Amino acid sequence: MGAIQALRGTRDILPEEVCYWQSVEATARDVFSRAVYQEIRPPIFEQTALFERGIGEATDVVGKEMYTFTDRGDRSITLRPEFTAGVVRAYIENKLFAQGGVQRLWYIGPAFRYERPQAGRQRQFHQIGMELIGSSDPRADVEVIALATDLLQSLGLKSLKLDLNSVGTGEDRQNYRSALVEYLTPYQEELDPDSRDRLTRNPLRILDSKDKRTQEIVKDAPNLLDYLGDTSQKHFEQVQQLLKDLGIAYQINPRLVRGLDYYTHTAFEIQSDDLGAQATVCGGGRYDGLVEQLGGASTPAVGWALGMERLILLLQQLQMASPSHPDFYVISKGDRAQNSALILTQKLRALGFRVEFDLSGSAFGKQFKRADRSNATACLVLGEAEIESGTVKLKWMATQEEDAIAQSQLLAMSDELRQRMVR
Known part of the structure; x- marks a missing residue:
C-alpha cells in the first residue's frame, strides 16, 4: 500500500519555513495593534449563499473556484474563498454596529479556491487582511492603504508600487459596462475563451485578462475614469491628495478593477518587483454596498487582503527572516x-x-x-x-x-x- 500524500494544491509548511510565517504574523499584529485594529476570526465554512450574494454569481470565484458541498442537513456549504463576506456577516449577525462609530477589524487564516496551483498560489492559501467598516470618508481609504504599506515596509520590502483606480458607484459602472460591451462586441471572436464568456457575465473582468491578443484589444477600450460621476470623481481626487500628503507614491491604473463584484469607488493593488518581476502582494478597495447586500443597514466599508504564500516567497528570496536557534x-x-x-x-x-x-x-x-x-x-x-x-x-x-x-x-x-x- 502506497504512502498517503498531501492533496494537490496543498502543502506542508515545514519548521525551517515557519520562521517566515511567524515574522509576518508578529509584524502584522504589531502594526495593526498600533492602529487599534481588533482581530476577528470568522468560521472557515459558511452558507454558500453568503458568497453567491457577496462576491457575485458572475465572478470566476463563485462560478469556478469554490469548494462547495451539501452537508447532512441538506444545506449547501462552502469553504471560504475569501474573508470579507464572512467578516461582514459577522458584523451584521453580532450587531457590531451597535457599539457605535467605525469598526476596525483584521484577520488571518486559510482560505480555499479550486484553481491551478503555482508558485505562491495554492488551493489552500492564507490571507492577512483588514476591514474598516462604518466610514465613507476618503481618509478611511487612505488609512488602510497606509497600513498595508507600513506592514510591507516593516517586513523589509522596499520596491513597492501602488496602483490606484476608482470603479465608481454601481450607476457609474453600469454606464461604463454598456460602453465597454459595445466596444468589445465587434472583437468577440478574437477574445480569449474566458473573456468571451465574461462579455455577457462580467465584462469588466476582461480588463484583467493576461491573453496577449485580448490585452491589445482592451488597450483602446473606453476608460472607466471617464464614466465617473461628480461624487465619485471628488472622492477619488481626495484619496489621491491624501496619499500625496502622506508621501505615498502611486500611479493611476484605469484597467484595475479587482475581481469581485462588491467593490465601489477606490480599488488598489500593491506590487513588488523585489523578485525581478512584478508581483501583486496586496489588493483591496471600498465596498459600500456589501453590508446592505448581505442583509444589514446601508454601511460604507473599505479593506484589503494579502496572500501570505506570495509574500513569504518574497521574504525568502530576500532572506528577511532567519530560523530561531536555542540559547x-x-x-x-x-x-x-x-x-x-x-x-x-x-x-x-x-x-x-x-x-x-x-x-x-x-x-x-x-x-x-x-x-x-x-x-x-x-x-x-x-x-x-x-x-x-x-x-x-x-x-x-x-x-x-x-x-x-x-x-x-x-x-x-x-x-x-x-x-x-x-x-
Whole structure:
C-alpha cells in the first residue's frame, strides 16, 4: 500500500519555513495593534449563499473556484474563498454596529479556491487582511492603504508600487459596462475563451485578462475614469491628495478593477518587483454596498487582503527572516545527570531562555555535534562529575570558552547571560 500524500494544491509548511510565517504574523499584529485594529476570526465554512450574494454569481470565484458541498442537513456549504463576506456577516449577525462609530477589524487564516496551483498560489492559501467598516470618508481609504504599506515596509520590502483606480458607484459602472460591451462586441471572436464568456457575465473582468491578443484589444477600450460621476470623481481626487500628503507614491491604473463584484469607488493593488518581476502582494478597495447586500443597514466599508504564500516567497528570496536557534543546548550522560539536566532545562525555560534538551543518551561527542548543528549560543554539559560537585559546564560555542559554574549560580546570573547572548 502506497504512502498517503498531501492533496494537490496543498502543502506542508515545514519548521525551517515557519520562521517566515511567524515574522509576518508578529509584524502584522504589531502594526495593526498600533492602529487599534481588533482581530476577528470568522468560521472557515459558511452558507454558500453568503458568497453567491457577496462576491457575485458572475465572478470566476463563485462560478469556478469554490469548494462547495451539501452537508447532512441538506444545506449547501462552502469553504471560504475569501474573508470579507464572512467578516461582514459577522458584523451584521453580532450587531457590531451597535457599539457605535467605525469598526476596525483584521484577520488571518486559510482560505480555499479550486484553481491551478503555482508558485505562491495554492488551493489552500492564507490571507492577512483588514476591514474598516462604518466610514465613507476618503481618509478611511487612505488609512488602510497606509497600513498595508507600513506592514510591507516593516517586513523589509522596499520596491513597492501602488496602483490606484476608482470603479465608481454601481450607476457609474453600469454606464461604463454598456460602453465597454459595445466596444468589445465587434472583437468577440478574437477574445480569449474566458473573456468571451465574461462579455455577457462580467465584462469588466476582461480588463484583467493576461491573453496577449485580448490585452491589445482592451488597450483602446473606453476608460472607466471617464464614466465617473461628480461624487465619485471628488472622492477619488481626495484619496489621491491624501496619499500625496502622506508621501505615498502611486500611479493611476484605469484597467484595475479587482475581481469581485462588491467593490465601489477606490480599488488598489500593491506590487513588488523585489523578485525581478512584478508581483501583486496586496489588493483591496471600498465596498459600500456589501453590508446592505448581505442583509444589514446601508454601511460604507473599505479593506484589503494579502496572500501570505506570495509574500513569504518574497521574504525568502530576500532572506528577511532567519530560523530561531536555542540559547542553550543541554548535554547530559548518566541517569542522575540526565534527570538533573531535565530539571535545569525547565528552570531555564521558565526564565525565558530558548533551551533544547538532548534526549539521545548517546556519547558526549555525538551530542556535541548535534549542539553545533543546532546553532545554539551556548552549551550546558552535565555528567556524573558535575552531579557530584553540584556544577554545570557552560561552553560558549562561538569562542569555545568554558566555565564550571554552580547550578544555583547559573540560574541567578540570568540577566548577565542574556546580555552576553545579544552582543
